[in-house]
Amino acid sequence: MIKHHPKFELIQAFVNGELPASLSAGIAIHADMCPVCQQKIAQFTDQVAEVSFEEQYLDRFIVDSVTADSKTAADSLDDSTEIDFEQMIAGIVKSPAEVSVPKVEKTIEFKGQRYKLPTALNNMALSKTAHIGKLSRTRLQLNEGEIHTSLLRIEPGGGVPEHTHKGFELTVLLAGSFHDESGDYNEGDFIMLDSSHQHHPISTEGCLCYTVANDALHFTQGINKLLNPIGSLIY
Amino acid sequence: MQTNLLSKPTNDKSSHMSDKINHPQLCQWLQSVAQNRDQQAFTHLFKFFAPKILRIARGKFPNEAQANEVVQDTMSNVWRKAHLFNQDKGAVTTWVYTVMRNITFDMLRKIQGNKEDNLSDDIWPIAESMSTESDAFDDHLENKALLSVIDKLPQSQQDVVKGFYLREMSQEQLAKHLNLPLGTVKSRLRLALGKLKVQLGEKYD
The missing domain is CATH 1.10.10 (Arc Repressor Mutant, subunit A)
Structure with a gap:
C-alpha cells in the first residue's frame, strides 16, 4: 500500500x-x-x-x-x-511512418540480486557501482549539476547513517521496504525530505531505492531557482 | 471524460472552431493519418496545431529557429507516430500535447545540459498512455483467443465482462457506470461466463 x-x-x-x-x-x-x-x-x-x-x-x-x-x-x-x-x-509528409520497436525490459544486478529497471531509466547512462558495507550505489549520469541521482541498494539489515539534507532528498522505493523514525515505507512510496528532516533509514529485508539529492552548497542558485515556482514543495 | 467527448457524433461539419475544440474532428483527422497516411487530414491537423505550438514554443525558447524546430519535430512525430494514438486513452489534444512536451523537454535538456539522451519518451510514453487499463489487460488477457471469444458475445455482455475483468470495476461500479440495476449486471456477467466456459472448454476453469 x-x-x-x-x-x-x-x-x-x-x-x-x-x-x-x-x-x-x-x-x-x-x-x-x-x-x-x-x-x-x-x-x-x-x-x-x-x-x-x-x-x-x-x-x-x-x-x-x-x-x-x-x-x-x-x-x-x-x-x-x-x-x-x-x-x-x-x-x-515525405517521411514514412515510424516502425515501433517494443520496449526492452532492462535489469540491474547488485551482488547477485537482480532487479527490473524502471522504464523511465531505460536510456540513462549508469556509472560503476560503489560498495560501502551493506550499501551499493550506482549513479545515473544525468549531468544536472548539483543534482545527484542514484540507485541505492541496501542489503538486509543495512541502513544509512543518520543524516540531514540542507537541500532536498527524494527517495522512491522501487523494491523491498525500509523504516525510519517516522514510520515504514513500502514499494512505490515517494518520499521527499528537506532540511527539517533528520532520519536514519534501516532496511530489515533489504531494498532498492531511486534517490535524487542536491548539493546544499549551491542550493541558493541552480535548483532553488528552478523550484521557486513550486516553493511549497520544500516546506 | 475526454473519451466521452470523442464518442459524440460529429454533427458540425464546419472546420471553423470558434470557441471550443472540435475533438471528434481532430480525432477523425488523426485516425485518417494513421490508417491512410492521409496528407490532407494531416494538413488540417497541422493548421490547427502548428500556430499554437509555435506560440507555446516561443515562450520557452528565445531563439526563433528553436521555436520553429519544436513545431517541425512535433508535427513530424504526429505524422510518423499517428498509429500510436489510441482514442480510448484520451483526446488528440492530450496526445499532441504529450508529443510537444516531450520534444521540448529533450531540446531544453540538450541546450542546458548538453545531453542528447532523449529521455522524454521513457518518462512520458506516447505509445501506451500511463493507464492501469493496459496493465490489467496484459495480465489477464494475453491470450488473444480469449479476447476474440469475448468479442463474439452480445455487446451488453461484453460491456460487463470487459468492465469487470479488464478494468477491474466492481459489480456496483459497473451498474452505476452502465446505468443498469445491479441484478442485471450480475445476471449478464453470469450468462457471459457460462458462454465463455462453453467456448473455451475446461482449461480456463
Missing part, C-alpha cells in the same frame, strides 16, 4: 515538463506503481492540453505579440508563417 505521494504542485510541474529529468523520472516511476497519481496526472494533462490548444489562448497571444500593422493581428500571423508552414508540411 503506497502511502507517500508527490504534492500536486510537483505533479503540475511534471506535466508541464518543467522539472529536471531526475525528478521527472522519480514521479514517472512512482506513477507507474500508483494508480491514484496516474489518474491525477492523466486528468491534469488533459486539462493543460485543452487549455494550450484553445483558440482563446492563441488569440490572447496574437494580441500581445503583434506590433502595429495595417492588417489585423490574425492576418499578420498567418502571412508571416504560412509559407514556412506549407514547406514544412510538404517535407514532413
Whole structure:
C-alpha cells in the first residue's frame, strides 16, 4: 500500500515538463506503481492540453505579440508563417511512418540480486557501482549539476547513517521496504525530505531505492531557482 | 471524460472552431493519418496545431529557429507516430500535447545540459498512455483467443465482462457506470461466463 505521494504542485510541474529529468523520472516511476497519481496526472494533462490548444489562448497571444500593422493581428500571423508552414508540411509528409520497436525490459544486478529497471531509466547512462558495507550505489549520469541521482541498494539489515539534507532528498522505493523514525515505507512510496528532516533509514529485508539529492552548497542558485515556482514543495 | 467527448457524433461539419475544440474532428483527422497516411487530414491537423505550438514554443525558447524546430519535430512525430494514438486513452489534444512536451523537454535538456539522451519518451510514453487499463489487460488477457471469444458475445455482455475483468470495476461500479440495476449486471456477467466456459472448454476453469 503506497502511502507517500508527490504534492500536486510537483505533479503540475511534471506535466508541464518543467522539472529536471531526475525528478521527472522519480514521479514517472512512482506513477507507474500508483494508480491514484496516474489518474491525477492523466486528468491534469488533459486539462493543460485543452487549455494550450484553445483558440482563446492563441488569440490572447496574437494580441500581445503583434506590433502595429495595417492588417489585423490574425492576418499578420498567418502571412508571416504560412509559407514556412506549407514547406514544412510538404517535407514532413515525405517521411514514412515510424516502425515501433517494443520496449526492452532492462535489469540491474547488485551482488547477485537482480532487479527490473524502471522504464523511465531505460536510456540513462549508469556509472560503476560503489560498495560501502551493506550499501551499493550506482549513479545515473544525468549531468544536472548539483543534482545527484542514484540507485541505492541496501542489503538486509543495512541502513544509512543518520543524516540531514540542507537541500532536498527524494527517495522512491522501487523494491523491498525500509523504516525510519517516522514510520515504514513500502514499494512505490515517494518520499521527499528537506532540511527539517533528520532520519536514519534501516532496511530489515533489504531494498532498492531511486534517490535524487542536491548539493546544499549551491542550493541558493541552480535548483532553488528552478523550484521557486513550486516553493511549497520544500516546506 | 475526454473519451466521452470523442464518442459524440460529429454533427458540425464546419472546420471553423470558434470557441471550443472540435475533438471528434481532430480525432477523425488523426485516425485518417494513421490508417491512410492521409496528407490532407494531416494538413488540417497541422493548421490547427502548428500556430499554437509555435506560440507555446516561443515562450520557452528565445531563439526563433528553436521555436520553429519544436513545431517541425512535433508535427513530424504526429505524422510518423499517428498509429500510436489510441482514442480510448484520451483526446488528440492530450496526445499532441504529450508529443510537444516531450520534444521540448529533450531540446531544453540538450541546450542546458548538453545531453542528447532523449529521455522524454521513457518518462512520458506516447505509445501506451500511463493507464492501469493496459496493465490489467496484459495480465489477464494475453491470450488473444480469449479476447476474440469475448468479442463474439452480445455487446451488453461484453460491456460487463470487459468492465469487470479488464478494468477491474466492481459489480456496483459497473451498474452505476452502465446505468443498469445491479441484478442485471450480475445476471449478464453470469450468462457471459457460462458462454465463455462453453467456448473455451475446461482449461480456463
